[in-house]
Amino acid sequence: MKWLNEVISRPAVLALGLLWFGPVIAGEQGMRSLSDFQWRNRLILVEGANEPDQRVETLRRHAAGIDDRDIVWFVVGDQGIQSNLEEPGRDLQRDVRKTLDAQPENVSVVLIGKDGGIKQRSQGLDVAGIFALIDTMPMRKREKR
Structure with a gap:
């Protein structure tokens, strides 16, 4: 010694x-942009301006499935961004907003895969549907083995 x-x-x-x-x-606290999560986490970005607390509660109720699927989520509201990360930094928050702003007007939820590609855009937050989609992905199937 x-x-x-x-x-x-x-x-x-x-x-x-x-x-x-x-x-x-x-x-995860060192993450500065969405690309920093590539190959580590799947991402759910939610525009929750109308009901951010309700959307956060929905995601928190599914914490076990979210953890099992390596998901990091961000809910953007008028008062800021909430996440299952302890404290997303300013640069990361800016990147989340920029990605959501770049979506078509009727899109409020974006699922990004571990490869960094957008896997789903939707109008509503359907966590069970997101889980079902993730579970069909080849990378997820390998993880479950």
Whole structure:
């Protein structure tokens, strides 16, 4: 263990270790854009200007299925963005709004796959339908094995 103390005491080695493991330790809080979630999470973006609290509650009721499918969700309301992340940063919030603003006018829910592609656009939040769609995807089928 003496060698470990010597390695840790070297500032350059410690700095490299933090650079290497920092993003892993920071987890999702280090995410600055939607593309940072690619290959890690599926995303549900919800325009909830009319009833954001109701949509958040709907998503929270399905927490087990959301966790099982590696989903991160964002609900955009007049008062800001709510998410199952602890605190989405300003850049990430801007990216969520930009993606929702780019959708056709009647779209209020967007499902983005782990590959970063849009898998579904819809007018309403149908969590069971989203789960069913995800469960048909090849990547999800591999995850379940």
